[in-house]
Amino acid sequence: MPVTVADLVANPELDLRLLTPDVPVDRPLSWVHVSELPDPAPFLQGGELLLMTGLALRDGEPVGPYVRRLVDGGVAALGFGTGLGQDAVLGELVAAAAAGGLPVVEVPRGTPFIAISRGVSAALAADEYAAVARAATAQQELTRAALTPGAPAAVLERLARSVGGWALLLDAVGAPLEAAPAAAARRAPGLQAELDRLRGMRAPASAALSAPEETVLVQSLGSGARTRGFLAVGRPGPLPPADRHVVNAAALLLTLRMEQSRGLDSAMAALRAALLRLLLAGEERTVATVVVELGQQLPAEPLHVLVLLGTGEQRSAAVDVAADAAAHEHAPLFSAELDDALVLLTPAAGPLPERLGVLTTRVPGAAIGSSGPVRWAGLADGVRQARQAAEHGRGRGAGIVAFADLAAPGLTALLDPTATRAFADALLAPLVAADRAGGDLVHSVRVWLAHHGQWEPAAAQLGVHRHTLRKRVHRAGGLLGRDLDEPGARAELWIALHPPGTD
Known part of the structure; x- marks a missing residue:
């Protein structure tokens, strides 16, 4: 269990006295730090027991702002060393700390600060060792569960019990395969957006969804390009590092189990x-x-x-x-x-x-x-x-x-617009050049093809004699190097005259 101020006060060897009995003292301590600076917060990470003798307040430093800086910096508790000449500010300090919800303990002169630091350090080390030991034990149990019949269900049940939450195994599509407890399967729809994001990444990949009331860890299962499934694990509050190691171990075991079926x-x-x-x-x-x-x-x-x-x-x-x-x-x-x-x-x-x-x-x-x-x-x-x-x-x-x-949509829908336009520009270039000199070949050929090569109606639409139209079409064929009596040549010319995107 994490060490708290209550644990330190309960240790008779330290002889500490709680001066703020109405302030909770169950917040875990991350470390012990000694500082006489007027503002030590920039040098702290939060969760510390700050030890001081009052030197920071000896020059008339206001007590209220000092306490507020400690609270805003995340200090978990304040230890005041008495009997060193700065006791005059203790009463005012305790009142401000109690108002700000900051526990204060009195450290008598006979208790060295180093003794408190050692005590907290030893407790933290013991707690970390216990967490590692629990994680190792959980990983061993997960390995044994993975070797039993119905392994995925057994692994998920042991995993959920280990983290004090729930565990859900999903297939590559996101459908639930196993859940512990069974009600955890109902969480699958809410995870789909995250699964889609992980599916686009090379497995294994993971994501953490943190909320004040719960932390959910999602991992893709597989190796290489194919995601073979997903593991989602959630528990109230944050997920400690030791529990994350357990989740990683479970993901590895489930991946191995799934990869065994690759040959099949x-x-x-x-x-x-x-x-x-x-x-x-x-x-x-x-x-x-x-x-x-x-x-x-x-x-x-x-x-x-x-x-x-x-x-x-x-x-x-x-x-x-x-x-x-x-x-x-x-x-x-x-x-x-x-x-x-x-x-x-x-x-x-x-x-x-x-x-x-x-x-x-x-x-x-x-x-x-x-x-x-x-x-x-x-x-x-x-x-x-x-x-x-x-x-x-x-x-x-x-x-x-x-x-x-x-x-x-017709034939032109099957053609690439860019390539077709380039083809049309190249094929019609001789006719376009001739038209610049007054040939009127492009329009005449277009109308002639629209009338299926019939001279009379095409010439009537153009307002010219049919012999004039014949000369124009024959000249166009000569410039193009194609026999316009051939269906294939007419088809190519029609596409060139009506590329995709034109009316």
Whole structure:
């Protein structure tokens, strides 16, 4: 237990006398300091027992401001050495200290200040040793708990008991896995913002949430790029350093436990990738049997296909987010890697496809595309459509891009505006140069193409004879080095004349 003024007064060897009986004396002491300065506060850190003989007040220094400076500086108590010629100020000092809530003890001449310093130092050392010993014992118990069946629950129960608070283990998505006590699981929603912040950092990372009534420590679990879960621990008041060591030990044990499953995760990922290739080959019945053995089921057709393009870390995070969404909706989900993409299969009907929209915020930076409803026989087409949509959305920050939406804005929506404008400027440069000399070629070709190469209506719109228009178009083809009777040349010229962003 921390040493207090009450402990010192109770020590008969020190012969101290409490002069402020109405002031609480249970505040822990951080150290003992001797100073006769009029203002020693700048040299203190708070929580000290300040010893003095009154020399600071011998030149008429006001007692009230002196006491206020000590209180504002965080001094825990004042010890006044008597019998050294400054006792005249003691009564006034005690009155001011009592009014300011500062305990004062009388230190008789027969008690050296060094004796008090040694006593407090020894008590602090003993308290620190006891805390270290408790932390070591707790770490040993945590290690034993980690080796028992149902280890995470046992570790959390021992951890919560050790810190005198609660402990919560969450998966990579932020869903509770274990809680001690069970009511601690209700704290998960309030931690999501902090989990999102830690998820963007390389594990392990931690954050402390301090409030007057409680301190909460949150740590990400994992090693390297992938966060495999989170540990949250809270207790009333501050979390002492020894307890923080215990929390760190628990986080390490839980991380080791989770990392042990990495090999199994890799094997399962390889199995699911193989099952997806069988599904693409039309072996839905065979795969369904294997998936049932894994304790899951394939979604019913028609299917909704999502393809996510991103880093390995983003794909791993997406698997966790999608699994959480499927569990929330009680809907079947099949996920597997295909080359450098993650493929997610869900029922086209029901709320799950819409709920998976959370992927855009929970896995920032990934490109996601979706197909239209497909049957198992058309799964390959669905995957191709979803991948094309994801490729279109890559780098555009467009959320989930649906394959059906690719055709809605027309061909120019698929073109890069910068590259297309550069192409148009280069292709049309000869015509633009000719127009500066009065050729009127660009406008004539645009109108001619708008009329599908029909001479009469195009010439009528331009207000010229059809032979004049023919000459202009033939001249344009010669300047461009292209045969404008060819559909491909006309298509290129149309794009150049109508780049993205123009009417």
